[in-house]
Amino acid sequence: MKMFTQVMLIVSAVKMFFIPLYRSTDFEVHRNWLAVTHSLSMDRWYFDETSEWTLDYPPFFAWLEYALSHVAKFFDPGMLELENLNYGSQMTVLFQRLSVIFLDFLFIVSARRVSNLVSRGKLLAFLLLMSNPGLLMIDHIHFQYNGFLFGFLLYSIESMISGSHISAAIWFAVLLNFKHIFLYVAPAYAVYLLRAYCFTVSSNDGTHTAWYSFSISNLFKLGFAVISIFCLSFGPFIDQLPQVFSRLFPFKRGLCHAYWAPNFWAVYNFADKVLQYVCKRLDINVASGTAAMTGGLVQEFDHAVLPTITPGVTFVLTALSMIPALVKLWHLGADRRYRCINFIRCLVLCATCSFVFGWHVHEKAILLIIIPLSFLSVLGEDDGKSFLVLSTVGHYSLFPLLFHRNLLPIKVLIFLTHVAIAYGNIPQLYETHYKAKYGKKRQFLSLPMLGRIESLYLYGLMVVFLYDNVLHAAWGLDKTLPFLPLMLTSVYCSIGVLYFWLTYYYYFLTFNLSKVPIFTPSTSIYEKKEK
Template sequence: MMIEVSLMVTAVKVFFMPLYRSTDFEVHRNWLAVTHNLTIDRWYYDETSEWTLDYPPFFAWLEYGLSHIAKVFDPEMVKLENLNYASDMTVLFQRLSVIILDLVYIYGAKSCSELLSDSTSLIFLLLITNPGLLMVDHIHFQYNGFLFGILLLSISNIITSNFIFAAFWFAVLLNFKHIFLYVAPVYVVHMLRAYCFTVSSNDGVHTPWYSFSLTNLIKLALTVISVFCLSFGPFIDQLPQVFSRLFPFKRGLCHAYWAPNFWALYSFTDKILQKLCIKFGIPVATTEALMTGGLVQEYEFAVLPTITPSVTFVITAVSMIPALIKLWHLGADRGYRGLSFVRCLTLCATCAFMFGWHVHEKAILMILIPLSFLSVLGDVDCNLFLFLSTAGHYSLFPLLYPKNLLSIKLFMLLTHMAFAFCYLPMLYEQMRFQKIVKNQKKRGFMLLPGLTRLQSLYLYGFMVLCIYENSLHTFLGLDKTLPFLPLMITSVYCALGLCHFWFSFYYYFLTFNLSRVPTLITSRSAQYEKKLT
């Protein structure tokens, strides 16, 4: 079944080749040229193109390797001066490179799904058909599938208690794309708790005490340090320049299209307050915000306090602390601490998405991918996955702005929703939300399977939103006077859903108790860790 699904999805990716592609296509073509033509001491200094190299060294080496294959397809592709070059062979090569590297994602999805003896096929299907990856990688153009494949390999090793391999794969991942630093605290806390500390108690009644394994800590440290030395070693004399490229804090709080997070609501509130102040004659800055105009730059708010990178860092870190403390305590249960790790990773990724600096809307995939795995492990996980999967994937629609892509976007989202809403609730037929569905049907209101009344109403709202932004906005003549209103409405509406998910999942995680939270316990992951007891 896995082979058949992989082949069908790959065929769909091939059909996407001639579709719209974003500026990221030229970004990666330029990186091919930079790494192919310049010595490594100039990779992070070159400014021939505005799309300078700003990924960690492992990704630069990946581009270097790909450039030698690209030269066979079209030598003009790897010439530095050929800016915005996009011959047919260039398009073919770059699209194929994403498809082939997706084999890593397929393998990672297989590794995780095989840990779940009762739901292997379903979780593999949900991961492989993820509409966000299809939109972002195979239409918009990026290499996220390859990166998330490495993450899934690390997660599968965490669950099976292969901590050295888990640390190795995560260190490799960080040196491909540093955005995963957001979830690094989860790895640190979990590995210290599960691998470097053991809990003992003489009689099982008195307070347990911790014994520390220095040997295990050294093993972890050597694994991670070795990977970073291999990555950054060749660039040791230019580390300040490399880091200035990796962390460009002058890009502003919000991306061109507001990611649906707390700062989208904050920015929207500032705009409303600005309009109210002007209406009532209160002195206020009247400069129009450019944050929704497609530009990426710093911006000072008109009424609310302007946010700096340090503020977002502190808020993000503080928001993660309760979850990390809970993860430490959940680590005492060997049978389920691997699954607790995945829940905490998902939660901390959400914290980073909600409060981080210059968050891209594509970062929603850091939440949705591990949440897909969790969806078969508990009724609350399932409920929140069904809810967020719809809202989160819809929030990616503005990435593919050409009107002729609307039917493709809707088809991918609705197909994935059909799989999820049809099969996931069937795993929990005896659990509470199925009773809610039956009760609401009697009242004449049709709930979406697995969701509450309020959640269903919210998701029905996307039908209204879709009709407005694709038809009514232009019909009412607002496309000339308020061209970015649909983007703002989409961002704010999706942000409300993200806030609901964040509060709900945080409460679920902090109050998680194996004795009273319905959870499918037939997973092989539990069997792996029970062997250790």
């Protein structure tokens, strides 16, 4: 208990030091939302266009901003005036920074609860979650509210593991009504809750056959719980639903975000630029005027050589890529110990499929994969290995968000601290099995638990870092090709993300239930639920 408290206090103290640092436009976004919800009547929240940063989160988040605004007025009432665009007084900065730190306690408590379900490595699981460099960089420097949202997700996962399916569904429904990006993992929830709560399977030991029985009452209870949350959220805006949904799903923002997320479309865009260059060298006429996709702008554009991608294409690819994992999740059997841990694995895969193929994916969405995978990393060797690869690549891909030079030492320090914690402790959990499988000596240049090719790829991040921070400017390319370092980072990191997606998908589809390390919570949890 003492160690958990010390970790919490140290990480919270570190967040305090970040208060005066650089903040992105998201700071003004949330300040404006404070002003909108405080100064206007509810029926005007989703219509106001005083600022370009219009309210585009679900209603629960709007109500959160409304509640925070009543505290904010004691710090500086000026931040609540709609006309005070780009307002950033010292008290405004202090309040908004402290609001993120305060809400993070939901994440801390949920991380503690879910870590307590682990039979070994519970402190490591908690430490990996608490020291996540992505949350530190995005929430406490760049500025957003993600920590408490992941707190809801971890609460939902903890409830699912404990067998409280209705509680898990409620937590997740609440989460969706705070931030709809978590729709990425909704298919995993839908399939698992239907299979585990609304269907039961029985087997005949003599014939090895199985049959399903369906519970109408359980389906009704599940539907009532989820629908009630959505009615509570959207009910007050029933007359404005078209306007609300137009804000929540702005499909005209283009295929990629300003900072390319390291996914399939980053590779696709890069391939299109290479083909465009080759075609010009060969005097083949191709479309020009496509520089927007390499200019860091958020807008629609047409590819020069490859087919232009529409939102419908990304939706179909995302759905198709999820289907094998969802089918596997449905057929995982009746043993809840196996089902609950593989639900989380399927959740990770659904998040990855959405990240890899989704429309206008934000680079920050990588945390939706890394956070649950942090918990899985102490539960199985393959999970731990996959976490080492993805957390390294995924967190490094967030570096361009903090582009100011004076932030370079800070982001490197928090990144390397997390890397040291992960690589120094996760392999020790599986040391006996790893040595029996691969021998005592690792390959030359290989990192713990990783092969030589994987290790060399991760070492390549140092080359990318060197070019981005030293060579690009030294060679005088920062004026002529300003987007090149960002494109290089996105494309290089996308290779690691795609590698993780393919290998982890293969693992999930082919693992042997009798051999894979499974979740082993304390006996008291199962005794309480099974009685």
